[in-house]
Amino acid sequence: MPHRLPLALGLACSLAACQPMPPAGRAPADLAEAPPGALPGTCWARQVSPAVIETVTEQVEIAPARRDSAGRVIEPAHYSTETRQVIVSERALRWIETPCRDTLTPELIASLQRALAVRGTYRGPVTGTLDPRTRAAIRRHQAARGQDSDILALDTLRDLGLVPVPRGG
Numbered sequence: 505m506p507h508r509l510p511l512a513l514g515l516a517c518s519l520a521a522c523q524p525m526p527p528a529g530r531a532p533a534d535l536a537e538a539p540p541g542a543l544p545g546t547c548w549a550r551q552v553s554p555a556v557i558e559t560v561t562e563q564v565e566i567a568p569a570r571r572d573s574a575g576r577v578i579e580p581a582h583y584s585t586e587t588r589q590v591i592v593s594e595r596a597l598r599w600i601e602t603p604c605r606d607t608l609t610p611e612l613i614a615s616l617q618r619a620l621a622v623r624g625t626y627r628g629p630v631t632g633t634l635d636p637r638t639r640a641a642i643r644r645h646q647a648a649r650g651q652d653s654d655i656l657a658l659d660t661l662r663d664l665g666l667v668p669v670p671r672g673g
Contacts, residue, residue, distance in 0.1 A: 539599040547604040549655045556592040561585060601658045619664040620645055
């Protein structure tokens with residue numbers, strides 16, 4: 505029994521050190537990573553859309569049917585089944601300007617939830633957290649405007665009147 509205690513402690517310590525990974529295709533908005541030419545002090549997230557690959561199976565004739573002089577089939581055609589993969593759409597990387605983490609306060613998220621509720625895309629309690637229900641509402645709202653993503657875009661907050669729109673220069 506004493507040999508299990510160090511193993512249990514080691515396992516507990518290693519699990520405590522684990523950091524949650526961002527969802528697939530998304531980088532945390534507060535990372536220094538940004539697209540080329542991004543202004544300093546702006547925050548960005550990457551959305552990676554995987555390639556869409558379709559498997560195509562076809563019957564290919566390898567020998568035609570043989571016919572007699574009267575046109576009757578004396579030996580049927582022979583076919584081979586061929587399967588191949590076709591890329592329907594290539595993998596795509598898209599940068600989304602996001603609110604910086606220090607801007608994304610519970611008060612702002614609560615205002616976002618209320619704004620989405622008024623527009624009929626959010627149907628939940630105002631919690632001030634970016635929970636799955638809020639992310640689904642963000643996706644619905646943004647998809648209707650051509651951006652199918654649950655990553656909150658800064659432009660969405662601007663369109664909803666929740667953050668200032670920069671002056672044109």
